[in-house]
Amino acid sequence: VFGANFVAIIPLAWLIGKATEDVAAKVGETMGGLLNATFGNIVEMLLCIAGIRNNQILVVQCTLLGSILSNLLLVMGCAFLAGGMFYAIQEFNQSGAAIQSSLMALSVFAIGLPTIYSNVLHQEVEQQHMVEVSRWASVFLLSIYGAYLVFQLKTHSDLFQDDGEGEEEEQPDLSPATAAVLLAALTVITSFSTDYLIDALESTVETWKISKEFVGIILLPIIGNAAEHYTAITVAMKNKMDLSLGVAAGSSCQMALLVTPFTVLVGWYYGTDMTLNFHMFQVAVLFFAVFLVTTILGTGRCEKEGGSLIGKTNWFQGYVLLVTYFVLGLIYFFEGSGHRESLANSF
Numbered sequence: 170v171f172g173a174n175f176v177a178i179i180p181l182a183w184l185i186g187k188a189t190e191d192v193a194a195k196v197g198e199t200m201g202g203l204l205n206a207t208f209g210n211i212v213e214m215l216l217c218i219a220g221i222r223n224n225q226i227l228v229v230q231c232t233l234l235g236s237i238l239s240n241l242l243l244v245m246g247c248a249f250l251a252g253g254m255f256y257a258i259q260e261f262n263q264s265g266a267a268i269q270s271s272l273m274a275l276s277v278f279a280i281g282l283p284t285i286y287s288n289v290l291h292q293e294v295e296q297q298h299m300v301e302v303s304r305w306a307s308v309f310l311l312s313i314y315g316a317y318l319v320f321q322l323k324t325h326s327d328l329f330q331d332d333g334e335g336e337e338e339e340q341p342d343l344s345p346a347t348a349a350v351l352l353a354a355l356t357v358i359t360s361f362s363t364d365y366l367i368d369a370l371e372s373t374v375e376t377w378k379i380s381k382e383f384v385g386i387i388l389l390p391i392i393g394n395a396a397e398h399y400t401a402i403t404v405a406m407k408n409k410m411d412l413s414l415g416v417a418a419g420s421s422c423q424m425a426l427l428v429t430p431f432t433v434l435v436g437w438y439y440g441t442d443m444t445l446n447f448h449m450f451q452v453a454v455l456f457f458a459v460f461l462v463t464t465i466l467g468t469g470r471c472e473k474e475g476g477s478l479i480g481k482t483n484w485f486q487g488y489v490l491l492v493t494y495f496v497l498g499l500i501y502f503f504e505g506s507g508h509r510e511s512l513a514n515s516f
Contacts (some may be wrong), residue, residue: 170367172364178392181359186396188355191348208352210236210420210428212393215360217432219367221441228370229432229443231385234451236424237276242463243403252405252413257471261410262464269418270316276425277456278395279310283445284452296430296442301364303444304437307430310498314426327424365408383501386451387413391395394420410482454497461493 191247213236220229251257283306289300315440343351374381397420429445436443447455465486 171366174366176438178359179395181355182392184397185355191343192345195365209358210423213428215363216389218435219363219444222284223366223367223437226443228381228385230381230447232389232462233429234455235386235390237421238458239394240421241445241458242490242494244394244398246487248401248405248413248417249482249487250484251402253487255406256408259408259410259413259482261480263478266466266480267413268276269320269422270466272422273459277459279306280447281452282447284447284449287446298463299446300442301446303433305480307433310426310430381506382504386501387498415476473482
């Protein structure tokens with residue numbers, strides 16, 4: 170059951186992404202940005218909702234963290250590596266990348282502080298305080314993401330565009346009405362698939378002898394990031410690195426500042442103690458991943474005549490990101506499936 174639904178959700182995620190793009194192309198820039206922000210991560214949202222309803226809080230937290238890491242390390246790494254095979258040096262707008270790096274640093278701050286606080290004070294009353302802090306902090310994180318949309322789509326859109334962007338626009342394959350109906354139908358089908366997948370999680374972990382952390386951090390993000398992975402690589406091979414970074418780093422920002430606080434609020438609605446306490450090891454992994462990506466995006470800067478900062482990438486940086494992700498995958502793959510062997514229960 171788990172394997173069948175896992176495979177089924179991958180094409181569903183790609184079709185949802187395609188239908189969303191076709192609808193967004195006809196409803197204007199602002200509404201299109203909101204649609205992409207919402208339905209671009211609908212698979213992850215549905216997985217998290219299903220996990221909360223089944224009280225799989227650990228899997229939900231790992232899925233959120235895993236999607237951020239997958240976009241930062243796997244998707245971005247593949248994009249840099251694939252683009253570097255065709256172009257020795259690729260350029261991108263470093264100012265836009267710096268904004269996204271700052272947002273990722275904010276996500277480390279927002280997740281790290283509640284986690285450290287919970288692990289310093291091991292008191293039951295503090296756990297309830299952390300639930301309240303997480304819920305209200307999530308409201309503020311959503312406001313940050315709303316402000317980021319205005320910043321990206323309206324006031325400073327030039328920071329996130331290629332110099333040649335807008336020269337040729339791809340026409341949508343579907344009419345707005347057809348794409349909207351398809352989007353609604355796919356969302357319903359995907360919701361059922363995610364429910365069945367989460368329901369089969371316990372038996373899958375026992376049968377495959379793998380940990381829930383491996384499922385949440387490595388396997389489940391593959392489902393939601395399939396469309397982003399394909400898009401980031403194809404546009405990088407066309408030397409459109411601003412668009413490729415917008416997909417990879419932008420999706421990470423969406424996961425951290427939109428989907429994560431949304432999930433906490435969903436837990437509030439269902440009366441579940443879903444918090445921003447993601448456990449120390451997971452926070453350490455997120456910190457090092459954001460630090461590595463920020464370092465890479467900050468190298469090779471130069472100024473063009475217009476005064477804009479230009480960053481440079483190459484295939485080797487992509488390979489570094491991929492190796493980092495594979496090492497992380499090995500850690501979780503060889504982690505035991507028992508309660509005492511779980512990294513999440515070590516602190």
